[in-house]
Amino acid sequence: MSDNNSVYNFLGKITASALGAVSVFVIAISFFGRKKKVSYKRLRQAYDGLSPRDYDEN
Secondary structure: OHHHHHHHHHHHHHHHHHHHHHHHHHHHHHHHOOOOOOOHHHHHHHHOOOOHHHHHHO
């Protein structure tokens, strides 16, 4: 029974480490993957009720 507990303990640590690494990777990609800055004109138009398709028309 001791061998089973050590195997499950090891698999749990591996799984937790993998999930932690994936979360850090996703956060880093979302932080560094931004292509353009926030356009305040677009934000104002969004608050005025315009849809994203209306942005190109103005």
